[in-house]
Amino acid sequence: MHLVPTFKASLLVWAGSYAVANGATLMSKMTALHPSIKTLGLPEDDQLITLQVGIKLQNINQLQDRLKAVSTPDSPNYGKYLDADDINKLFSPSDASRTAVLGWLKDAGISRLVDHGSYINFATTVSNANKMLSSSFQNFDVAGVKKLRTLEYSVPDDLAEHIDLVSPTTFFGRTQAHAVVPAQATPGHPRRQNSNTTLNCARLIEPGCLETMYNYGTYRETADSGSRVGFGSFLNQSAIQADLTLYQRAYGLPPNNFSVVLVNGGEDHQDPSRDYGEANLDSQFLSAVVKTLPVTEFITAGKPPFVPNLDIPDEAHNTNEPYLEYYQFLLNQTNEQLPQVISNSYGDDEQTVPKEYAIRVCNMIGMLGLRGLTILESSGDTGVGAACTSNDGHSRPEFTPQFPGTCPYLTAVGGTQSYGPEVAWAASSGGFSNYFGRAWYQEAAVTDYLTSHLAPGTKANWSAYAGGFEGRAFPDVAAHSLSPYYLFYAAGAVSYTGGTSAAAPVVAGLVGLINDARLRAGKPVMGFINPWLYGLGSGNGTGVTDVTGGAAIGCTGVNLQSGQTVPGASVIPGARWDATPGWDPATGVGMLDLLALVERAVG
Numbered sequence: 001m002h003l004v005p006t007f008k009a010s011l012l013v014w015a016g017s018y019a020v021a022n023g024a025t026l027m028s029k030m031t032a033l034h035p036s037i038k039t040l041g042l043p044e045d046d047q048l049i050t051l052q053v054g055i056k057l058q059n060i061n062q063l064q065d066r067l068k069a070v071s072t073p074d075s076p077n078y079g080k081y082l083d084a085d086d087i088n089k090l091f092s093p094s095d096a097s098r099t100a101v102l103g104w105l106k107d108a109g110i111s112r113l114v115d116h117g118s119y120i121n122f123a124t125t126v127s128n129a130n131k132m133l134s135s136s137f138q139n140f141d142v143a144g145v146k147k148l149r150t151l152e153y154s155v156p157d158d159l160a161e162h163i164d165l166v167s168p169t170t171f172f173g174r175t176q177a178h179a180v181v182p183a184q185a186t187p188g189h190p191r192r193q194n195s196n197t198t199l200n201c202a203r204l205i206e207p208g209c210l211e212t213m214y215n216y217g218t219y220r221e222t223a224d225s226g227s228r229v230g231f232g233s234f235l236n237q238s239a240i241q242a243d244l245t246l247y248q249r250a251y252g253l254p255p256n257n258f259s260v261v262l263v264n265g266g267e268d269h270q271d272p273s274r275d276y277g278e279a280n281l282d283s284q285f286l287s288a289v290v291k292t293l294p295v296t297e298f299i300t301a302g303k304p305p306f307v308p309n310l311d312i313p314d315e316a317h318n319t320n321e322p323y324l325e326y327y328q329f330l331l332n333q334t335n336e337q338l339p340q341v342i343s344n345s346y347g348d349d350e351q352t353v354p355k356e357y358a359i360r361v362c363n364m365i366g367m368l369g370l371r372g373l374t375i376l377e378s379s380g381d382t383g384v385g386a387a388c389t390s391n392d393g394h395s396r397p398e399f400t401p402q403f404p405g406t407c408p409y410l411t412a413v414g415g416t417q418s419y420g421p422e423v424a425w426a427a428s429s430g431g432f433s434n435y436f437g438r439a440w441y442q443e444a445a446v447t448d449y450l451t452s453h454l455a456p457g458t459k460a461n462w463s464a465y466a467g468g469f470e471g472r473a474f475p476d477v478a479a480h481s482l483s484p485y486y487l488f489y490a491a492g493a494v495s496y497t498g499g500t501s502a503a504a505p506v507v508a509g510l511v512g513l514i515n516d517a518r519l520r521a522g523k524p525v526m527g528f529i530n531p532w533l534y535g536l537g538s539g540n541g542t543g544v545t546d547v548t549g550g551a552a553i554g555c556t557g558v559n560l561q562s563g564q565t566v567p568g569a570s571v572i573p574g575a576r577w578d579a580t581p582g583w584d585p586a587t588g589v590g591m592l593d594l595l596a597l598v599e600r601a602v603g
Helices: 060-071 084-091 095-107 126-133 157-162 207-213 241-251 277-290 323-332 355-370 440-452 456-465 500-520 530-534 594-602
Strands: 024-029 038-041 048-055 119-125 138-142 145-149 152-156 163-167 183-186 229-233 259-263 295-300 341-344 346-349 374-378 411-417 431-437 471-474 477-482 486-490 493-497 551-553 576-578
Touching: 024 157, 024 163, 024 355, 048 095, 048 126, 060 084, 060 355, 060 440, 060 530, 084 323, 084 355, 095 119, 095 157, 119 126, 126 152, 152 157, 152 163, 157 163, 163 355, 207 277, 229 277, 229 500, 241 277, 241 486, 259 323, 277 295, 277 486, 277 493, 277 500, 295 323, 323 355, 341 500, 346 374, 355 374, 355 431, 374 500, 411 500, 440 471, 440 530, 456 576, 477 500, 500 594
Parallel strands: 229 295, 229 341, 259 295, 341 374, 374 411, 411 477
Antiparallel strands: 024 152, 038 138, 048 119, 048 163, 138 145, 183 493, 431 471, 486 493, 551 576
């Protein structure tokens, strides 16, 4: 295993007194909190807090058109990707913005900081942060995790045009893996590849089942084609090499360890007795598909990468959201250092993510698309929604989309269930974003769904509770998630799991194989794949298998992922997304057929 250390900057901070100048511009405000979030009281004035300032990016209005040009097959610029230097020249903050922000921090008494170019990390006291941001930081209990947050913050008027966001401030989300709680580990071993035992895909999903379901069993990849895949690990998760080896040996898969890159203070835990279920399923299900292609795990810590001696919470309470750090790290690497396909299986209710934060993260994902990367995200495991209550102070019933799956610049992977045929998984998250508008590549498909296939009852519910269908529609594609379980290894034993966390790496592996075929044919990698996928249609030979049975449900007062009652949740009768012909919010455009897609992509 190859470990790539990340840079750790040292920091010494003196926090002085600073008052916001005459006028201040409100940047973000939480008008209400979910009933489950509890106030724990005020911190001490001299308690230290770590913050990040996102400096406004230049030319961001060009991002979508440029991404469309390199991602749409009939474009003359299709496949003409940019490199890291190109992205920096296009989108880096202006010198004027950087000078203004650095001057503000200096005037606030921040004597030393960590400057990453487009964002700056610094630490100060709670008292000084409150003065700088016209805020009131408090301690909150968010799903059992202590977080230091504020309900609103502002910046001086003359800085508002230079700053996108300051975080973590009003982000009350609890990032979680999109995986079903694993079934209890069972002793014994699965059927081996060379066994005479008949594969029973109606009982368990094993590599042979995936080969049949997604038609890649006869495909032969080339390890040195240049195609590379990766996956993100958060929340102190680390894929265990020993468990991957057990999985590969059990099914006769070629030995192929993954490399590890540590991001933002991430740690690679290789204790074989620990159950790292989420990271293990990512590594094992990717391995089942890509076999010998290089795989990289990006382990990102949800904590500041600096100030090792400051009085910040212990690891259990260190929950700064990881998205900005993760995607900024990826953007800082060269194209040669990155996999062309990266799968992620974590998310939050979109409404718990401040809009400016979500937009910043989504734009960063779009920049990776400009560089030829395919970013995939599990859509979520709560169906139409779990909380189903607005957090804008009005507590309105509404469906609950999941971020980052709602970002239009990535491929959101929903879930199916059963075997032969597959139908929509009841807990597959999908719907319409409240932050992002409908994407250009899905206009025709979503319009067809709304005019020809949307159930009248669902339409009435959505119109009443959320006001329309104009947002980015998700998911984009689907793969098996549950019923039956996937079999995998955790802590040295056979275990079972499922969820869109399992579906995302399977689809990522299929895209990695398409890239393998294209690179061997002298063509560029697929990059942002959505415009191509939506343009394929469905049916024999298209490479897309439509899913027309089953439905995603939700808003019942119970979280479908955990099975737990959601305090304060709204119950919306009849809330569901039916799987229908064409695109739908349960399964997207459908499932992928590898051999047919390779023919379309290379031919």
